[in-house]
Amino acid sequence: MPVLDLFDMKDKVVVVTGASSGLGVAFAKGFAEAGADIVLAARRADKLADTAAMVEALGRKALVVPTDVVDPEQCQRVIDAAMETFGHVDVLINNAGVGTAVPATRETPDQFRSVIDINLNGSYWMAQACGRVMQPGSAIVNIASVLGITTAGLPQAAYASSKAGVIGLTRDLAQQWGTRKGIRVNAIAPGFFASEMTDGYQDGYLESQLPRVLLGRTGQGEELAATAIWLASPAAGYVTGQTVPVDGGLTVT
Template structure:
C-alpha cells in the first residue's frame, strides 16, 4: 500500500476509540501496518476490522500497557507479524476527577500507572527493538494541554501528563544517538464519543455564571469561551498533527507540540467576560 508511511509498522496503544483509533486509522491510510491495542481484545479488533475493511493492514493485540511485560509483548507482536517496529504511539490513558483532599490513593496510582508508567514501558520496549534493528524510529507520546497547568480536581491526570512531557525530553536526549526521535502531542478539547457523553452530562446549562466562575464545564459554550478558535478540535486534526510528528524528516525531537486551538496561549479565561 502506498502512502507517506508505506512499509512502516506502527503500534498505537489505547486505539479502540477516540484519538488513538483516529491515529491508527490515519496511519493505515498512509500505508502503515498497524497494531491496534486495548485491554479488551474485542475492542482492539473493532478498530483493526475498520482498518482492514477500508483497505488497510492491521492486527489487534490485547495488552495492559501499565504492565511492562504486556508492553514488551505488544512490541514483540508487531515485529513477529510485520518484521519491524518503526513507530510507537503511546496513547493509552485514563482520568479521574476528584478534589485533592478526597482523592483515593488507588485512583491516583491507577492514573499514574497507565498515563505515565505506561508511556515509559511502551517507549522502553519500542526503543530496545528499534536500537536492535539499527534503522532508527519515531516514538510519539500523547500528552495534554493540562500537562503544564493546574486545574481543579484533576491532579493525577495533570501530574501524569506533566511527567510525560519531561519523560519525552529525557527519551529524546538518550535515544538521539540511535536516530530515534521522541516527541509528544498535547491535545486540547477534542470532539470524541467520550466528550459527547461529557457534554450531555453537563447540567449547568450554557450560561456563564460570574458568581460561580471559574466553572470547569465541557458544553459547547464553555469550551468556545475558553478556546480562541472557539470550538472543539476534530479527530482529523489530531491525525494531521500525529502524522507530522511520526513521518520524520523534520529534525524535531524532544518537542511537546500543543494542539489546543490557542487555549494555552489564552489562559483560563473567558471571551464572554
C-alpha cells in the same frame, strides 16, 4: 524528494495503544490512510476487532494484541508480536490513558496511583519495549495533554501530574535515544477533543471552556492524527524532544 513525499508512511509499522476507541481509532485510521500497517493495543479486545476491521478496509494489515499497559510484560508482548509478524516497528503512538476529576482532598491513593500507572508508567513501558528494537529513523509520539501545561477548571491532580510527567519523559528519551539510537521522541498536547473522557464531563463544562480557545471550537480527531503523522514521518526529521500543543490556542490565552 518532493515535500509531500516526506509524509508518506507506506509500509511502516505503527503501534497504537488505546486503540479501542476515540482518539486511538483516529490515529489508527489516519496512519492506515497514510499507508502504514497498524499494531492495535488496548484492554478491550472486542473494540480492537472493530478498529482492525476499519484498518483492513483501508487496505492495510492490522495486528490485534489485547494489552494492559500497566504491565511491562504485556507491553513487551505487543512489541514481540509486532516483530514476529512484521519484522520491524517504526512508530509508537503512546495514546493509552485515563482521567479523573476528583477533588484532591477526596482522591484516594488507589485512584491517584491508577492514573499515574496507566498514563505515565504505561507510556514508559511501551517506549522502553520499542526502544529495544527500533532502528534509526524510527519515532515515538507520546500523547500528553494541555493539562500538563495549564489548567482547565476541573480538579485533575492525578491526570495533570501524569501528563506533565509524559512531557518530561519525552524530553529525556529524546536526549537518550537521539544520537545513540537515531530515534526521535516527541509529544502532542491535545486540547479539547471528543473522547470517552470528555463524554464523562458534566453538562455544560466544555461549553464553559470554549471562550479560552482562540478558535472557539473543540478539535477533530483527524486534526490530531495529522499532527501525529507529521511528527512520526520524515517530514519532522529534525524535530525531537518537543511537545506540540494541538489545542485551538488554549495554552496561549
